[in-house]
Amino acid sequence: MKQIKVLGPGCPKCKTTYNNVLEALKQTGIHAEVTKIEDIEEMMKYNVLTTPVLMIDDVAKVKGRIADINEIKQLLLQ
Amino acid sequence: MFNWFQYFADWLIYSVFGISAQSHWGEALNFFVFDTLKIFLLLFFITTIMGIVNSYFPVDKIRNFLSLNKMYGLEYLFASSFGVITPFCSCSSVPLFIGFVKGGIPLGITFTYLITAPLVNEVAIAIFAAAFGFKVTALYVGTGIVLGILGGFVLGKLKLEKYLSSWVQNLIVNAQTEDQLHAENHTLKQRFPSILKEAFQIVKGVSIYIVIGIGIGGAMHGFLPTGFFEHYINKGQWYAVPLAVILGVPMYSNAAGVIPVVQVLVAKGVPLGTAIAFMMGVIGLSLPEAMLLKKVMSAKLIAIYFGTIAFFMILSGYLFNMIL
Numbered sequence: 001m002k003q004i005k006v007l008g009p010g011c012p013k014c015k016t017t018y019n020n021v022l023e024a025l026k027q028t029g030i031h032a033e034v035t036k037i038e039d040i041e042e043m044m045k046y047n048v049l050t051t052p053v054l055m056i057d058d059v060a061k062v063k064g065r066i067a068d069i070n071e072i073k074q075l076l077l078q
Numbered sequence: 079m080f081n082w083f084q085y086f087a088d089w090l091i092y093s094v095f096g097i098s099a100q101s102h103w104g105e106a107l108n109f110f111v112f113d114t115l116k117i118f119l120l121l122f123f124i125t126t127i128m129g130i131v132n133s134y135f136p137v138d139k140i141r142n143f144l145s146l147n148k149m150y151g152l153e154y155l156f157a158s159s160f161g162v163i164t165p166f167c168s169c170s171s172v173p174l175f176i177g178f179v180k181g182g183i184p185l186g187i188t189f190t191y192l193i194t195a196p197l198v199n200e201v202a203i204a205i206f207a208a209a210f211g212f213k214v215t216a217l218y219v220g221t222g223i224v225l226g227i228l229g230g231f232v233l234g235k236l237k238l239e240k241y242l243s244s245w246v247q248n249l250i251v252n253a254q255t256e257d258q259l260h261a262e263n264h265t266l267k268q269r270f271p272s273i274l275k276e277a278f279q280i281v282k283g284v285s286i287y288i289v290i291g292i293g294i295g296g297a298m299h300g301f302l303p304t305g306f307f308e309h310y311i312n313k314g315q316w317y318a319v320p321l322a323v324i325l326g327v328p329m330y331s332n333a334a335g336v337i338p339v340v341q342v343l344v345a346k347g348v349p350l351g352t353a354i355a356f357m358m359g360v361i362g363l364s365l366p367e368a369m370l371l372k373k374v375m376s377a378k379l380i381a382i383y384f385g386t387i388a389f390f391m392i393l394s395g396y397l398f399n400m401i402l
Contacts, residue, residue, distance in 0.1 A: 008169065009169055009172060009173075009370060009373075010169075011167065011168075011169030013167065013169065014169070040172055040173070040176070040373050040374070041245060043173060044173065044176050044177070044180070044249075047177070047180075048173050048177070049137045049138055049141060049170070049173055049174050049177040050137055050167075050170045050173065050174065051167075051169055051170050051173055064137070064165075064167075064170065065276060065279075066279070
């Protein structure tokens with residue numbers, strides 16, 4: 001099962017990314033474990049500089065911007 | 079370059095709608111159409127250009143560059159200039175701050191970057207250029223860079239490390255200069271669609287504020303007489319500039335909408351230096367950012383940080399009022 005993480009301190013952009021992930025999973029029917037990381041100390045373990053960050057299986061795929069639904073679907077199907 | 083928009087606005091309002099150019103409504107609507115077209119074109123153009131520049135200098139690379147190179151003070155200039163080309167969202171300020179500090183970048187230089195990044199951003203540049211022309215925009219960008227350097231330098235000299243949260247202080251002790259560079263190797267051609275999409279998203283995000291701002295600006299342009307504000311706000315009042323900066327701080331989210339209004343304020347008699355100081359307060363200092371920074375520094379340090387920046391903004395306001 002894929003592990004998806006959305007990192008961000010709870011700003012609107014991070015929430016949009018998180019919702020897009022859920023929607024992309026629903027549309028593709030893929031099951032994945034989705035975690036939202038909002039705690040700053042926890043976030044810094046992943047060495048991020050800009051938020052939101054979308055990580056799939058511990059690889060940062062999208063940094064510093066909102067990932068849209070189609071983009072996430074493509075990343076999931078890779 | 080913008081004459082075409084003026085012809086179009088004249089044609090649309092005076093010929094198609096048949097509203098007289100001498101009437102209040104004619105002036106207001108003409109201003110609205112002309113300014114909307116001009117601002118949106120420039121905004122899209124500049125966000126795209128900045129997107130391209132930024133794709134060559136992503137923030138990770140900048141961090142590594144500043145972390146690896148010690149340049150006898152020149153790094154302040156670099157940090158400040160880098161702040162101009164990177165897009166900035168106040169929700170990124172904390173991870174950025176930590177990331178810089180963790181990379182062994184001195185506090186002063188980190189502050190320099192944190193001052194310039196929001197103050198001189200693509201949206202502000204575009205709307206400034208549309209509202210005040212390229213000369214005033216260049217002056218604003220230049221001032222923003224100098225302000226970042228001076229502010230960061232002063233803050234660096236104040237030895238403020240003790241006011242950071244304890245876990246951040248531990249990070250400084252264990253700071254390591256970064257050496258690995260996991261670059262994404264995409265050509266510009268591959269990246270261009272996402273740059274355009276990003277630019278479009280930025281424009282879309284601020285468009286509502288811009289339209290409201292131009293609406294208010296247009297109404298003032300059409301209905302208020304020239305020199306209306308000269309009576310209330312002029313260069314003679316010493317308190318106007320500090321007041322302008324302070325009033326600007328809580329208006330952050332509407333930065334895009336505030337500039338078109340201020341453009342009309344200036345046209346109707348508000349001194350340009352006071353107006354620039356106000357806009358710097360709006361764009362460069364934000365309360366949401368202060369709230370976020372509480373996670374990494376004490377309230378005292380936030381106050382010192384904001385106070386120093388505000389001081390230099392007020393200073394530049396006075397300076398512009400003297401020379402412009």
